[in-house]
Amino acid sequence: MSGVQLDDRDVIVVGGGPVGLTAALWLADGGASVTVVESQTAPGDLPRAISIADETFRIMDHLGICDELKAESLLDTGSKYFGLNDRLLAASKPLPSRTGHPAKSQFDQPVLEELLWDRAVTHPRIDFRSGTLAVALHQDSARVAVEVRPVDGDDAASELIGAKYLIGADGGKSFVRGAVSTRLVGSTQQERWIVVDLLNVTTPREPYAEFHGNGERPYVLVPGIKNRLRIEFMLFDDEDGEAMCAPERIIALCDPIEPGVRPEDIRRAVVYVAHQRVAEHYRRGRVFLVGDAAHLMPPFSGQGLNAGLRDANNIAWKLLDVLAGRGTEALLDSYEAERRTHGAKMVTVSRRTGAVVMAVGTLRTRLRDAAFRTVSIVPRINDYLRNMRFITPPNYADGVAVPAPDKAAPLAGVVGRPLGQPTVTFSDGTTGGLDRALGGGWGLVHLGDGAGIDARRGYWNGLEPRQVRVLPAGSRLPVPHEEDEIVTVVETADSIVSLCDEARAARAGAVTLLVRPDKYVAAVITPGDEDRIIAALRTYEAPLVLTVKEEA
Numbered sequence: 001m002s003g004v005q006l007d008d009r010d011v012i013v014v015g016g017g018p019v020g021l022t023a024a025l026w027l028a029d030g031g032a033s034v035t036v037v038e039s040q041t042a043p044g045d046l047p048r049a050i051s052i053a054d055e056t057f058r059i060m061d062h063l064g065i066c067d068e069l070k071a072e073s074l075l076d077t078g079s080k081y082f083g084l085n086d087r088l089l090a091a092s093k094p095l096p097s098r099t100g101h102p103a104k105s106q107f108d109q110p111v112l113e114e115l116l117w118d119r120a121v122t123h124p125r126i127d128f129r130s131g132t133l134a135v136a137l138h139q140d141s142a143r144v145a146v147e148v149r150p151v152d153g154d155d156a157a158s159e160l161i162g163a164k165y166l167i168g169a170d171g172g173k174s175f176v177r178g179a180v181s182t183r184l185v186g187s188t189q190q191e192r193w194i195v196v197d198l199l200n201v202t203t204p205r206e207p208y209a210e211f212h213g214n215g216e217r218p219y220v221l222v223p224g225i226k227n228r229l230r231i232e233f234m235l236f237d238d239e240d241g242e243a244m245c246a247p248e249r250i251i252a253l254c255d256p257i258e259p260g261v262r263p264e265d266i267r268r269a270v271v272y273v274a275h276q277r278v279a280e281h282y283r284r285g286r287v288f289l290v291g292d293a294a295h296l297m298p299p300f301s302g303q304g305l306n307a308g309l310r311d312a313n314n315i316a317w318k319l320l321d322v323l324a325g326r327g328t329e330a331l332l333d334s335y336e337a338e339r340r341t342h343g344a345k346m347v348t349v350s351r352r353t354g355a356v357v358m359a360v361g362t363l364r365t366r367l368r369d370a371a372f373r374t375v376s377i378v379p380r381i382n383d384y385l386r387n388m389r390f391i392t393p394p395n396y397a398d399g400v401a402v403p404a405p406d407k408a409a410p411l412a413g414v415v416g417r418p419l420g421q422p423t424v425t426f427s428d429g430t431t432g433g434l435d436r437a438l439g440g441g442w443g444l445v446h447l448g449d450g451a452g453i454d455a456r457r458g459y460w461n462g463l464e465p466r467q468v469r470v471l472p473a474g475s476r477l478p479v480p481h482e483e484d485e486i487v488t489v490v491e492t493a494d495s496i497v498s499l500c501d502e503a504r505a506a507r508a509g510a511v512t513l514l515v516r517p518d519k520y521v522a523a524v525i526t527p528g529d530e531d532r533i534i535a536a537l538r539t540y541e542a543p544l545v546l547t548v549k550e551e552a
């Protein structure tokens with residue numbers, strides 16, 4: 001590997017799309033020095049992903065761009081499934097989210113890319129190398145190095161950038177994945193689809209994605225904000241993809257659904273074949289794969305980008321803890337264990353959703369419609385479909401978490417799950433989500449007036465957590481003092497989520513929730529259970545401090 005050696009960085013991120021920039025910003029906001037290597041010279045302007053999950057909004061809230069993104073999104077949407085003769089088979093909408101954000105929304109990817117790009121190029125701890133290609137990669141037990149050169153400079157001298165770790169966020173054709181000899185395993189669907197993104201749409205539509213399986217040409221219709229509309233049509237084997245993208249053919253395809261489309265209304269028309277593949281490994285030594293570099297999935301459940309942003313969030317906080325000197329190798333290994341499991345699950349869900357939509361022919365569609373009507377009679381299945389319970393958030397109970405020894409223990413079910421975010425009142429009289437008090441690191445959330453645990457010394461202090469006491473609605477906020485180590489907030493009466501009510505209903509008593517930086521609950525701590533939880537957590541987090549018991 002040739003080139004001019006540059007100073008080592010903490011992390012190199014190869015790929016400056018939304019997943020790579022999310023990882024870079026999370027790391028840089030946490031104090032890491034980051035180099036981003038991106039071949040493009042401007043943020044992407046194509047509307048690729050279109051569905052956004054509540055957890056993505058939560059991540060963007062941490063990065064400071066959530067409100068701007070929401071202003072350009074169609075919030076709180078659902079899905080409808082139609083069969084033969086456009087008969088409605090099922091209408092589904094997620095239950096209200098516990099995260100403090102809409103469970104499912106439609107957004108415009110260029111808006112997100114521009115928001116992230118603008119933050120990254122001005123960040124003092126990010127060295128942003130746009131218009132740059134990664135051409136070689138090498139790692140050993142102590143560091144990783146990548147050789148880069150300008151995209152338009154075949155004759156230019158290459159440069160060598162070194163770092164402690166590297167994140168490959170360079171898409172489905174990932175250079176990084178190939179450089180670390182990791183394969184994508186899975187399959188590619190036979191059917192081709194044409195994606196059409198329209199502007200200036202005048203037909204009013206409900207806030208639902210529509211999946212039409214009429215037995216002839218299946219299509220998907222997804223409304224957006226500001227008169228945007230996406231329509232996806234399945235192509236037949238004898239149709240030429242390039243010819244079908246011509247404006248006159250697009251207008252003809254759209255006419256029965258959205259009449260009056262003009263050539264200038266066609267923002268994009270492209271043919272794609274969906275893949276359902278997962279990388280064999282998400283970690284190779286000091287290199288980690290995220291987003292499409294780690295998994296490719298059909299678009300029918302809208303989970304591809306959302307899964308990638310969870311990847312970025314997951315590995316970023318773990319790298320920060322390792323760089324801080326308390327995270328272990330097991331913590332880094334947990335990235336693959338946690339994210340590959342959920343990524344593979346979302347690939348399966350997306351494939352099954354597509355199979356429902358892509359049925360062609362009278363017999364197949366009649367059988368599908370009959371099956372829908374039959375299973376919908378069963379209340380449990382009907383609830384499962386109607387509330388979109390088939391799209392589930394990750395459960396990290398088998399990862400960086402310490403489940404209760406008894407599954408019947410109070411609040412045992414919250415471990416490994418996203419922390420519910422109530423709306424709370426702060427000491428200055430303002431209201432907002434609980435995340436505002438927790439910040440971007442570890443958190444200790446004390447519920448109610450009980451003493452909970454003593455986090456002033458020992459292991460808990462080594463995690464450098466934010467401590468927040470949450471009081472039930474109607475409680476009186478104490479007068480804050482500068483020396484207070486615990487921030488106290490009060491849940492509002494109209495909050496969808498009430499952590500205090502849930503603890504009371506479970507008869508949890510004095511209890512503290514240990515919350516990971518990605519806002520997943522790592523443990524439910526009671527005074528008599530601290531030693532067991534600390535011993536288990538030391539596998540992943542080993543700050544150089546003693547517990548109170550060890551000090552004695």
